[in-house]
Amino acid sequence: MPEKLVDIKDLEISFGEGKKKFVAVKNANFFINKGETFSLVGESGSGKTTIGRAIIGLNDTSSGEIVYDGKVINKKLSKSDEREMLQKIQMIFQDPAASLNERATVDYIISEGLYNFGLFKDDKDRQDKVAKMMTEVGLLSEHLTRYPHEFSGGQRQRIGIARALVMDPEFIIADEPISALDVSVRAQVLNLLKRMQEEKGLTYLFIAHDLSVVRFISDRIAVIYKGVIVEVAETEELFRNPIHPYTKSLLSAVPIPDPILERQKELVVYDPEQHDYDTEEPSMVEVLPGHYVWGSPTEISKYKLENPYK
Structure with a gap:
C-alpha cells in the first residue's frame, strides 16, 4: 500500500467573522501519497490556492485537520516542529515576477532559506549548493550576480524552483507554476x-486549471468547485470515466486539437441547482475503487448504479 504523506480531513478555511464571514473552502477531504503528483483542478476562485497556502501555513484554517507525515500541522506547533515543516514543505508560486525580491541578487534569493536554517557548513559549501542547483534547473552560475528583472518569465520561474529545491524538501506545492509562461517554455x-x-523522490501538490497539463503530470486528480472537492480519482480513470456533473462539464471544455472534431463537440453546461442538499446531507464516497465522488445518498446510489464495481 502507498504511504500517505499528506491527509486533509474535513478542512474548512474561512475569512472574516460574523456577517462578513466568507467560507472559501469547506468539507475538503483528500490524501497525497509519498512520491506522487496530486493535482487540484478547478476554475479561478474555486479555492485551489487557498488550500495550498493553508498546507504551508500561510492561511489559517477554521476547522478540520491537515496531517503531514502523521502529524497535525494546522495547529500551534513547537518552534522546532515549525522549523522542520518550513524546511520540508516548499512552495513554487504562480507569478515568478511577484514572488522574487527585485532588490536581491539571484544568489541571495536562492541562499536565503539556507541562511535562515543554517543548511551549510561554510560559505564555500553554500556557494557550491547554490551553483549546483542553478545548473540543475538549467541556469548558469554567472547568473547569480544578476537581479530578477534581468530574466525572462521562464528563467524567473526556474529561479523560484531552485529556491524551493535548495532547501532539500520532501513536499512541494506548485501553485500554477506554468500559467504565467509562454507555451514554448511550459513543457x-x-x-x-x-x-x-x-x-x-519528491511529492507534489500541483495546482492548475489547465486539464491537458494536469493529465501529463499527475498520478491522481481532485476536482474542486466553489470550495468543495467534488471528485477524486486516478488521472486516466477521471478522464475516461468522469462521474460528477461538474467534472463532466470541466472536461467537455478541454479544446480538441482538431478543428472538425472541435466544432462537433458538445459542451456540457453544469447547473449547481440540480443538487438537492437541503433534505439530504452530501458526503465524499468511494463509488469505484480509488474513485471518490461528492454527493447526497440518492446521488451516490445513482452513480453506483451507473458505475457498478467490475
Whole structure:
C-alpha cells in the first residue's frame, strides 16, 4: 500500500467573522501519497490556492485537520516542529515576477532559506549548493550576480524552483507554476519538475486549471468547485470515466486539437441547482475503487448504479 504523506480531513478555511464571514473552502477531504503528483483542478476562485497556502501555513484554517507525515500541522506547533515543516514543505508560486525580491541578487534569493536554517557548513559549501542547483534547473552560475528583472518569465520561474529545491524538501506545492509562461517554455518547466521528482523522490501538490497539463503530470486528480472537492480519482480513470456533473462539464471544455472534431463537440453546461442538499446531507464516497465522488445518498446510489464495481 502507498504511504500517505499528506491527509486533509474535513478542512474548512474561512475569512472574516460574523456577517462578513466568507467560507472559501469547506468539507475538503483528500490524501497525497509519498512520491506522487496530486493535482487540484478547478476554475479561478474555486479555492485551489487557498488550500495550498493553508498546507504551508500561510492561511489559517477554521476547522478540520491537515496531517503531514502523521502529524497535525494546522495547529500551534513547537518552534522546532515549525522549523522542520518550513524546511520540508516548499512552495513554487504562480507569478515568478511577484514572488522574487527585485532588490536581491539571484544568489541571495536562492541562499536565503539556507541562511535562515543554517543548511551549510561554510560559505564555500553554500556557494557550491547554490551553483549546483542553478545548473540543475538549467541556469548558469554567472547568473547569480544578476537581479530578477534581468530574466525572462521562464528563467524567473526556474529561479523560484531552485529556491524551493535548495532547501532539500520532501513536499512541494506548485501553485500554477506554468500559467504565467509562454507555451514554448511550459513543457521545459514541466519536464524539469518531473525530472527533479524522479531524482529526489519528491511529492507534489500541483495546482492548475489547465486539464491537458494536469493529465501529463499527475498520478491522481481532485476536482474542486466553489470550495468543495467534488471528485477524486486516478488521472486516466477521471478522464475516461468522469462521474460528477461538474467534472463532466470541466472536461467537455478541454479544446480538441482538431478543428472538425472541435466544432462537433458538445459542451456540457453544469447547473449547481440540480443538487438537492437541503433534505439530504452530501458526503465524499468511494463509488469505484480509488474513485471518490461528492454527493447526497440518492446521488451516490445513482452513480453506483451507473458505475457498478467490475
